[in-house]
Amino acid sequence: MPTAFEFCLPTAAKTVPDGPDWLHEIKYDGYRVRIERQGRDVRLVTRNGHNWTGRFPWIVEAALKNREQQFVIDGEAVVLGVDGVSDFNALHSRKYDDEVQLYAFDILALGGEDLRQLPLTMRKANLARLLRGRPDGMFVAPFEMGEIGPDLFRAACDMGLEGIVSKRRDRRYVAGRSREWIKVKNRTHPAVSRVMDALEGRNS
Known part of the structure; x- marks a missing residue:
C-alpha cells in the first residue's frame, strides 16, 4: 500500500x-481527518499532520472491525446531535471524544491498491462497498x-x-x-x- x-x-x-x-x-462541521489501516495498525491523522489515534476511539474501533485489512479513508470527525446535525462545540470541548464518528467521503487506498488515480465516482463506489451496512463509528457521506x-x-x-x-x-x-x-x-x-x-x- x-x-x-x-x-x-x-x-x-x-x-x-x-x-x-x-x-x-x-x-x-468537524475536524478533517484521514484514517489509515494496515493490518492491526490504525492511525488517525489530522490535516495538520497530528496523530489523533488515541483521541477518537470509536473511529479506530470501527476501522479495526472492518474485514478489509488495508485502507485509507478521508473524512470529517464529527459529534452528531440528536437531530443528526454535527455539533462543533461538543467536538471541540473534548467531553465527547468517545462519541466522535467519521463522516467518510473519500477513499484513497484499498486492499493495497492506490485508488487516487480513479475518478471520484469510482472511489465513492469502493467506499460504499467497504462501509456497507453503516458500521458504528463510521458512516458514508450521502x-x-x-x-x-x-x-x-x-x-x-x-x-x-x-x-x-x-x-x-x-x-x-x-x-x-x-x-x-x-x-x-x-x-x-x-x-x-x-x-x-x-x-x-x-x-x-
Whole structure:
C-alpha cells in the first residue's frame, strides 16, 4: 500500500456549481481527518499532520472491525446531535471524544491498491462497498449529482448547516488546494464567525 498521503483541499467560492459533471455533499462541521489501516495498525491523522489515534476511539474501533485489512479513508470527525446535525462545540470541548464518528467521503487506498488515480465516482463506489451496512463509528457521506447543487445549498442553509462541498465526479484525488473541489459556506453559520474571529486575532 502507498505510504505517503496528502489531503485534497477544496477552494472556497461564493456560488455552487450547477453543471452535470459535479456531485455535492453536505459540509459537516468537524475536524478533517484521514484514517489509515494496515493490518492491526490504525492511525488517525489530522490535516495538520497530528496523530489523533488515541483521541477518537470509536473511529479506530470501527476501522479495526472492518474485514478489509488495508485502507485509507478521508473524512470529517464529527459529534452528531440528536437531530443528526454535527455539533462543533461538543467536538471541540473534548467531553465527547468517545462519541466522535467519521463522516467518510473519500477513499484513497484499498486492499493495497492506490485508488487516487480513479475518478471520484469510482472511489465513492469502493467506499460504499467497504462501509456497507453503516458500521458504528463510521458512516458514508450521502451526495447528490448534477444541477441540484444550488437547491441543495439553499436547503442546507435553511436547516442551519455549514454549507456544501461540490466535486468534479470524473476527477482523480490530488494533493493540495483543488479547484475541482468547491466549498460554499452558509454565511450565517457559526463556523464563519469562528474563521473571522481567528483572522482578526492574527491581524490584531
